[in-house]
Amino acid sequence: MKKFRILIYAAGLLSLASCKKNLLDTTSYTQESDALMWTTDNLTDQGMAGVYAALRLNIDQSSASGNELYQLDRYGVGSMVRDADGLQVGTITPSSGMFSVNWKQFYDGIQRANNAIVNIPLKSPSASDKKARYLAESKFLRAYFYFRLNQLWHGVPVYLQPFTAEEAVKGRETEDSVWRVVINDLTDCINEPNLPLKNSKGNANYGHITKGAAYALRGKAYLYTRNWAAAATDFSKVQEAGYTLFNGDYKLLFKEVNEQSDEMIFSIQNIAVTNFGSTTQFFCGNRSSFGSCWNTYLVSPVVVDMYENSDGSKFDWEKVIPGFKGMTAAQREVYFFRDGLTAGEIAAATSRGLDMTKYLPVGNEARIKAAYTNRDPRLAANVITPYSEYLGVNGSANQVYVSRWPFRSNTTPTWDLATDTKAYYYYLHRKFVYEGATETINRAYGPTDFPVIRFADVLLMWAEALNEQGFSQQSLDLVNKVRARVGMPALQNADVSKPTYVGDQTTMRERIRNERRVEFVNEGINYFDELRWKTWKEKTFAVGAGLQQIWGNNVVNYSWKGDYIYNWAIPQSEIERNPNLVQNPGWIN
Numbered sequence: 056m057k058k059f060r061i062l063i064y065a066a067g068l069l070s071l072a073s074c075k076k077n078l079l080d081t082t083s084y085t086q087e088s089d090a091l092m093w094t095t096d097n098l099t100d101q102g103m104a105g106v107y108a109a110l111r112l113n114i115d116q117s118s119a120s121g122n123e124l125y126q127l128d129r130y131g132v133g134s135m136v137r138d139a140d141g142l143q144v145g146t147i148t149p150s151s152g153m154f155s156v157n158w159k160q161f162y163d164g165i166q167r168a169n170n171a172i173v174n175i176p177l178k179s180p181s182a183s184d185k186k187a188r189y190l191a192e193s194k195f196l197r198a199y200f201y202f203r204l205n206q207l208w209h210g211v212p213v214y215l216q217p218f219t220a221e222e223a224v225k226g227r228e229t230e231d232s233v234w235r236v237v238i239n240d241l242t243d244c245i246n247e248p249n250l251p252l253k254n255s256k257g258n259a260n261y262g263h264i265t266k267g268a269a270y271a272l273r274g275k276a277y278l279y280t281r282n283w284a285a286a287a288t289d290f291s292k293v294q295e296a297g298y299t300l301f302n303g304d305y306k307l308l309f310k311e312v313n314e315q316s317d318e319m320i321f322s323i324q325n326i327a328v329t330n331f332g333s334t335t336q337f338f339c340g341n342r343s344s345f346g347s348c349w350n351t352y353l354v355s356p357v358v359v360d361m362y363e364n365s366d367g368s369k370f371d372w373e374k375v376i377p378g379f380k381g382m383t384a385a386q387r388e389v390y391f392f393r394d395g396l397t398a399g400e401i402a403a404a405t406s407r408g409l410d411m412t413k414y415l416p417v418g419n420e421a422r423i424k425a426a427y428t429n430r431d432p433r434l435a436a437n438v439i440t441p442y443s444e445y446l447g448v449n450g451s452a453n454q455v456y457v458s459r460w461p462f463r464s465n466t467t468p469t470w471d472l473a474t475d476t477k478a479y480y481y482y483l484h485r486k487f488v489y490e491g492a493t494e495t496i497n498r499a500y501g502p503t504d505f506p507v508i509r510f511a512d513v514l515l516m517w518a519e520a521l522n523e524q525g526f527s528q529q530s531l532d533l534v535n536k537v538r539a540r541v542g543m544p545a546l547q548n549a550d551v552s553k554p555t556y557v558g559d560q561t562t563m564r565e566r567i568r569n570e571r572r573v574e575f576v577n578e579g580i581n582y583f584d585e586l587r588w589k590t591w592k593e594k595t596f597a598v599g600a601g602l603q604q605i606w607g608n609n610v611v612n613y614s615w616k617g618d619y620i621y622n623w624a625i626p627q628s629e630i631e632r633n634p635n636l637v638q639n640p641g642w643i644n
Contacts, residue, residue, distance in 0.1 A: 093171075093178040103189050106171050106196055107262075109164030110323050113157070116330045116499045119338045119351040122157055124507065124579025125487075126338070126352060131581030132572055132594045133358040134484075135602050137351050137476060138611075143595075145614035149624035149644045157207070158626050161200045162214075162223075168197035169217045184249045191247035192264040195272070198240035202276060205233040206583055207623040208639065226635040227625075234280050241273035252296040256315035262504075267296035268321040271508045278516060279587060283523045290517035293320065298510045305541050306436035309486050314504040318511065322504040333501030335487035339577065340498060341439075342473040343447035343456040343465055344489065348498045350474045354438050354482035354576065356603050357594075362434040362573050367544040368554035375426040384599075384608035389413045391441055391480065391606055393459040394420050400461060420459075432541045437576045439483040441605060445472055446490040453491045458483070460605075480605050486577045511537050511574055519567050526560040534570055586621060617641055 093102050113122040120126065121136070129136040130143065141147030171193040175186050197215075204211045212225035213236055228236075244250060245266055253267045254260050274289030301308045301318040308318065325332040336344070338351040364370055372379040376390055389409045394417055396404070405411055415422060420442045427440040439445050439458050447456045449470075456465065456472040460480040465473040474483065487503065518533035528548075535545040546557045546566060557563050571584055585591035592615055601609035619641025627644045630636045 093174045094180070096179070096181045099175065099179040099181045099186075099189070102171060102174075103192065106164070106167045106193055107324070109160070109167050109196070109200070112160040112163060114323075114334060116334055116337060119334075119349065120156070121153055122160070123334060124505070125335060125577050126579075127582050128577060128579055129352060129582075130591070130595060131585050132355055132361075133576045133581045135353045135355045135481075137349075137353060137602070139602070142620065143613045144611065145616040147624075149627040149630070149638065149642050151624070154624050155626035155628055157623075158204075158629060161204045164200040165197055165214060166217065168193045168200070169214065172197070173217055187247055187249040188263075191244040191250040191269075194240040195244045195264040195269055198237045198244070198276075199272060201233055201240075202237050202272065205230060205237065205279075206586065208625065209622050212633075212636070224633045224635055227637060231280070234276055237276045238273055238280075241269045241276065244269040245273070253298060253317075253320075255317075261315055262322070262324045264321070265296070267293050267298050268508065270296065271320050271513050274513070274520070275508075275516060278520060281523075283520045286520040287517055287524075290513050290520065293510070293513045298513070300510055300514070300536060300540050304436075305433055306485070309503065311503040318509045319504065319506050320510060320513065321508040322506045325502050325504050327500070327502035329497060329499045332499075333487060333503055333505050334499075335484070335505075335577065336489050336501045337498050339484040340488045341445070341447070341456075341483055342475060343445065343454070343470075344498065348475070350476055350481065350483060352484065352577075353602075354484055356482065356605055356607055357600075358572055358576060358581075359434065359438060359440070359482055361569055362431040363543065363554075365429045365431065365543070366554060367546075370426075370430065372426065376422070384603075384606060386410065387606035388604075388608070390419070390423055391460050392419050393442075393461070394418070431543055431573060433573055433576075435485075436541075437484070437486045437573075439472065439485055441480075445483075445485075447472075448492050451492055479610055482605055484577050506578065511540075512571075512580065515567060515571050515574070519564075522560055522563050522567060526563055530563060530567075531557065534567060537570060537574060589621070591621065592618070 091098065093099050113120060121129075121140075125134075128134040129140065141151060142153070147153070172190060175189055175193070179186055181189075201211070201213070210227045210230040211233060212223070213228045213233060214223065214225065215236070244264070250264070250266050250269075251260075253265045254263060270289045270292040274286045274293070277283075277286035277289060297317065298320055299317045301313060301316045303313070307313055308316065314322065336348070338349055340348040341350060342348050360370055360372070362370060379387060385407070386409065389404065389411060390413065392404070392414055394415075396414070396416070401411055401414075424442045427434065427443065434440070435443065441458055441460065443458055445456045445458065447454050454470060456470050458472040459469070462471050462473065462477045463469060465471050472483075474481070487501075489501075514533045514537055518530045521527055521530040521533070531546050531548065538545060544555050546555050547553070548556065548558055550556060551558065557566055568584070568588065568590070572581055575581060582591075585594055596613050596615040599609070600613040602611035603609055619639065622639040624642040625636055625638050630638060
């Protein structure tokens with residue numbers, strides 16, 4: 056276990072033990088008193104680890120909190136949540152715990168960072184270069200927490216000194232003002248000579264903030280302010296720092312062995328201890344992993360259909376099943392049935408109104424599998440598609456399972472992939488879901504670091520920043536680096552007859568956006584992209600949108616209540632506590 060991870064683990068235990076009910080918890084977050092904290096080199100290390108541990112405050116192995124980065128993707132086009140969600144069905148109010156918990160967690164992180172920024176120079180006896188580095192890291196983390204707040208609330212109170220609950224009564228700064236705070240902190244971080252450009256794999260300080268991470272986050276902040284030129288410059292600095300795409304199989308990038316590759320710029324550090332790792336296995340896995348798991352977060356059919364054919368052309372269901380688009384969603388189910396349905400299964404399907412003359416007793420599986428062959432390889436890496444295999448566990452031994460419909464049993468020779476939603480047929484995640492007996496120790500074990508920013512993200516943001524200044528070959532080249540890694544053909548503007556042709560800024564903008572949608576499934580990026588682009592309504596709440604089975608029929612209907620939900624509600628409890636807070640327009644408790 057890495058030293059830095061041990062520190063985060065210890066600080067995390069201490070911080071969890073001292074949580075208070077107040078949303079803005081300003082009490083000490085370690086077992087040391089404020090007077091003693093930071094007064095030795097060891098306590099300085101522990102205090103810094105406590106600041107980093109704030110990145111884990113929204114991680115809860117006991118339940119699907121809905122507040123982790125990848126879990127928030129349920130609001131984008133890439134993922135879905137198994138049960139009805141108030142923000143999607145239009146029932147959420149400012150009293151929702153989602154708003155209050157996130158608000159509290161981000162300000163908890165800010166308070167920890169403020170504590171470090173003020174007290175390290177005053178109290179710590181550590182070496183001057185170490186203190187300077189820790190100050191820069193603390194400023195990055197404060198910037199990150201304000202970044203997250205501003206993404207969602209678009210203007211929040213700013214506190215740059217430690218504060219008590221009684222002092223936390225400021226009004227909201229404007230969205231632009233908060234971006235200036237973020238950019239200023241990151242600029243200080245970048246200007247610190249003791250902060251390294253990057254930490255290579257195996258470095259004792261791996262997991263600590265680097266200048267490369269600061270350039271990446273500042274560049275992203277510049278995207279929000281539409282300062283395209285500054286963003287592009289910062290992203291180029293990330294490349295100069297030595298970050299690069301992982302040179303290998305895309306699927307292997309998300310394995311523990313590659314968590315420190317040169318593609319990973321800023322990651323939440325997870326440890327090989329039950330209940331102190333990632334929860335993606337817990338809530339995105341499947342029962343065939345170890346016989347007990349929750350499929351809380353699922354893959355949306357919308358993003359599956361976005362994965363291009365291997366020649367770069369758009370996927371079209373009509374070319375697989377003529378007449379597919381003209382059917383109702385429910386009628387399409389017949390094409391997804393397994394071979395050899397029983398008489399009872401056929402009778403049940405007929406009673407649901409399906410035209411079973413379209414069913415092939417032999418070859419039904421092969422026909423639907425054709426829809427997922429010769430596609431962008433990221434589809435197979437990210438999603439368990441119909442009749443594809445998943446390497447799970449039977450007892451303590453490896454066992455191959457197949458995703459079939461309808462589910463029969465995972466204890467017969469057919470070894471069907473089992474979920475906790477056997478009544479429905481959904482796409483399941485592969486990314487970050489462990490495989491085989493060598494990986495699946497238990498469902499609460501997730502040692503792989505969770506990437507917050509990786510180099511593919513930087514390349515595509517860089518391409519976006521350039522394209523917003525005008526269509527260019529350089530923007531094409533940056534996107535093509537990401538495509539080339541998975542063997543997808545390069546976008547080009549020379550041959551209009553080819554599906555990879557891109558001839559103008561508008562078309563390139565959509566290409567970049569779709570590239571991001573298929574690249575970052577289950578990474579906590581898509582929802583925030585759609586908010587930033589103001590495409591959330593059209594992409595997630597299109598006519599007929601909802602929690603959908605693989606063939607497109609809704610289990611839950613989404614309901615768009617108005618553009619006001621682009622801005623999260625200020626928690627009602629915070630408004631009641633702080634009379635200077637003004638609610639975002641449109642929200643009614």
